[in-house]
Amino acid sequence: MATKHEQILKFIESLKVGNKISVRQIAKELNVSEGTAYRAIKEAENQGLVSTIERVGTIRIERKKKENFEHLTFAEIVSIVDGQVLGGRDGLYKTLNKFVIGAMKLDAMMRYTEKDSLLIIGNRVKAHELALQEGAAVLITGGFDTDEHVKKLADEKQLPIMSTSYDTFTVAAMINRAIYDQLIKKEIVLVGDIYTPFTDTHCLTTKDKLERWYDLNEHTTHSRYPVVDENNRVTGMVTSKDVIGRDKMLTIDKVMTKNPMTVLKETSLAYAAHIMVWEGIEIMPVVNSNHKLEGLISRQDVLKALQHIQRQPQVGETIDDIVTSRLEAVSNDTNDTVYRSDITPQMTNQLGTLSYGVLVSFVTEASSRLLRKIKKGDLVVENLSVYFIKPVQLESTLEVRPRLLEVGRKSAKVDVEVFHEKAIVAKAVMMAQLIDR
Numbered sequence: 001m002a003t004k005h006e007q008i009l010k011f012i013e014s015l016k017v018g019n020k021i022s023v024r025q026i027a028k029e030l031n032v033s034e035g036t037a038y039r040a041i042k043e044a045e046n047q048g049l050v051s052t053i054e055r056v057g058t059i060r061i062e063r064k065k066k067e068n069f070e071h072l073t074f075a076e077i078v079s080i081v082d083g084q085v086l087g088g089r090d091g092l093y094k095t096l097n098k099f100v101i102g103a104m105k106l107d108a109m110m111r112y113t114e115k116d117s118l119l120i121i122g123n124r125v126k127a128h129e130l131a132l133q134e135g136a137a138v139l140i141t142g143g144f145d146t147d148e149h150v151k152k153l154a155d156e157k158q159l160p161i162m163s164t165s166y167d168t169f170t171v172a173a174m175i176n177r178a179i180y181d182q183l184i185k186k187e188i189v190l191v192g193d194i195y196t197p198f199t200d201t202h203c204l205t206t207k208d209k210l211e212r213w214y215d216l217n218e219h220t221t222h223s224r225y226p227v228v229d230e231n232n233r234v235t236g237m238v239t240s241k242d243v244i245g246r247d248k249m250l251t252i253d254k255v256m257t258k259n260p261m262t263v264l265k266e267t268s269l270a271y272a273a274h275i276m277v278w279e280g281i282e283i284m285p286v287v288n289s290n291h292k293l294e295g296l297i298s299r300q301d302v303l304k305a306l307q308h309i310q311r312q313p314q315v316g317e318t319i320d321d322i323v324t325s326r327l328e329a330v331s332n333d334t335n336d337t338v339y340r341s342d343i344t345p346q347m348t349n350q351l352g353t354l355s356y357g358v359l360v361s362f363v364t365e366a367s368s369r370l371l372r373k374i375k376k377g378d379l380v381v382e383n384l385s386v387y388f389i390k391p392v393q394l395e396s397t398l399e400v401r402p403r404l405l406e407v408g409r410k411s412a413k414v415d416v417e418v419f420h421e422k423a424i425v426a427k428a429v430m431m432a433q434l435i436d437r
Contacts, residue, residue, distance in 0.1 A: 004032050006290060008040035012049055012060065018093050018158075019060045021050065043289055046266075051075040051092070061093040072096060072178060074137050074160045077118065080178050081139065081171050083164035086146060088137070088154030096137065099175060101168055102127055110134065120171055125150060132157050141168045191272050192265030194305045195286045197295040203228055206235060206253035213243050213252070226285040227256045232292045234262055234285045262287045265294060273302045277380045277433050303435060306378070322346055323361040327400070329369070337373070339366045339400045343392060354392035359418070360384065363428045366400040367414040371434070374404065379412070379432035390425040398425075410434055 008030055012021065026037035041058060044050045051073065052058045061073055075092040078085060085092065100112045102121030109127060113119050115135030121127050123144035131138050132153050140146060143165040154161040164171060202216050203226045217223055217240070227236035236256030246255055262285045263272050276284060276299045286295045326341045341362065349355040364381060371379055392398065399419040406413040411433055418426035 003290060004030070004036055005040050005043070008032065008037060009044055009047075009049075012040070012044045015060045017060055017062050018090050020089075021058050021060060051079075059089075059092055062095075072175070074118070074162070076178070077139065077175065078160075078162055080174050081162075081164040081166055083139065083162045086140075086154070086161045086163055087151035088132075088158055088160040090155070091137065091158040091160050094137075094159075099139075099172070100136075101172055103168065106130070120168055120175075122168065128161060129153060132159050132161065135159065137161065139164065139171065141166060141171055189269040189305060190265060191263050191267045191269060191286055191297055194269065194301055195265065195295040195297045196301075198293050201226075201296045203293060204238060204252050205229070206251065206256075208252045209248060210243050210246055210250050210252065210255065211248040213238060214248065224283045226260070226283075226293055226296065227252055228293050234260065234287055234291055234293050236260060237283075237285070260285065262291070263297070264288070269302060269305055272297060273299075273306055273435075274380050276302060277435055278382075319346065319358060320361050320365075323358060324365055327362065327365055327369075330399075336401060336403070337366075337370050339369070339402075341398050341400070343394055343396045343398065345394060348394050351391075352394050354396075354398075356386070356388060359388065359426055360386060362398065362400050362418065363402075363416045363426075363430060366402045367416060367430050367432070370402040370404060370414065371407075371412055371432070374407065375412070375434055378435045380435065381430060381432050382411070383431040384428065385430075386426065386428040388426050390420075390423070392420055392425050396420050405429075408434075 008026060011030060015021065021041065023034050023037045023041060026032070026041065027034045041050060045052060049060065050058050051061045059075065061075060073093055073095050077096070078092070094116065096118045097116045099118040099120055100109070102109050102119050102124065106127060110130055113131050113134050113136045117136045118139055119127065119131040119136050120139045120141060122142050123140065125147050128138050128140070128146050128150045132150065137159045138161045140161070140163045143163065145163065146161060151161060166174070202220055204212060206227055206229050213225065216225060223240040225238055226234050227238055229235050236253070236258045237260040238252055238256040242255045242257065261275060261279060261281060265286055272284065275281065282299050284297050285293055286297055288294050322344065326344070327339045328341065330338050330340045343354055347354060347358040363384070363386060368379055397420070400416060401419065402414050402416045404412065405415050411431065414430045416428040416430065417424055
């Protein structure tokens with residue numbers, strides 16, 4: 001039987017897109033406490049089912065598909081620009097395909113303003129009206145209001161008309177930044193993108209006899225299986241090591257490893273890989289927020305996916321991407337491995353010197369490249385000690401010199417020195433777990 005939390009989530013999912021919901025309404029309709037209703041609404045927000053906007057409330061929105069990630073909803077626009085909704089609240093769940101800045105004559109502006117777009121403009125009431133009639137939403141900058149008949153038109157068309165105190169240039173920059181961030185998020189591979197669903201996997205229950213493990217092992221040739229209770233919640237893992245030499249009539253719950261490590265579909269693949277390498281786990285159950293089994297991921301699948309990702313071009317550029325693209329290998333008199341990079345404005349802190357986080361990225365990237373040359377594999381950082389000796393100015397040129405101290409089958413230790421104009425500015429020691437390709 002579904003828990004109250006699950007019942008509320010199913011109820012929210014069944015609501016029509018655009019519906020407004022509240023903690024009190026959910027508590028009353030489903031006869032649950034307001035605390036339970038609040039927690040379920042927060043979970044629905046995490047799942048992308050609803051969006052909460054200040055001075056508007058919580059509304060049911062369309063869950064975004066990954067390929068549609070760069071399209072923002074009007075509800076998200078309100079949050080980004082710290083705005084208020086003047087009319088057309090029922091259309092906040094809709095997504096915009098493009099935005100137009102209204103800095104031209106009215107007839108020219110209308111040529112660019114089309115259905116599902118957003119017109120960003122000041123206090124030009126006629127333009128507000130024409131945009132709504134064309135099927136576009138309106139964002140009024142400078143904190144201005146609009147006429148009542150325009151607000152009524154927005155309600156009729158179910159198209160939001162919003163207002164923000166920011167100027168047009170700032171608003172455009174904020175929306176551009178948000179779209180760019182969405183593109184980066186779109187590229188992040190999650191466990192849910194590669195896992196094997198529950199319907200295509202095998203599991204055991206706590207009440208199964210050990211002989212059931214032998215049957216599955218013969219049928220699938222696998223030796224590791226998740227163990228679930230009567231509610232399909234993951235309670236353990238069982239492997240050949242647990243069952244070999246034990247009485248086949250024992251129940252699985254007597255031999256399984258209890259409370260195994262699990263991941264959610266929303267967990268990033270990089271995090272899952274780190275856990276699996278660090279803990280030496282071959283297979284990990286994928287669960288939902290109620291700890292019910294959703295499927296499995298294997299260490300082999302995770303590593304294959306990570307290697308595939310590394311070969312793909314990126315749309316959105318993160319700080320790590322900037323560091324990686326600018327770090328170039330150079331030769332020196334001693335034939336040591338040396339990497340060089342200029343310090344760009346994106347790499348600095350508010351004082352105009354190299355930020356600590358970017359220094360860590362330089363150290364990690366240089367060490368990774370050195371180990372890839374020697375071991376033909378990737379790494380997961382286990383421990384990193386960094387000493388910043390001198391600040392590094394903007395537009396300086398850095399030299400990063402990694403040196404291998406120890407390397408084994410599964411781990412390595414690297415010493416890194418960072419120079420600017422032949423003076424040492426930072427030192428680091430990194431220990432890492434190695435992942436064979």
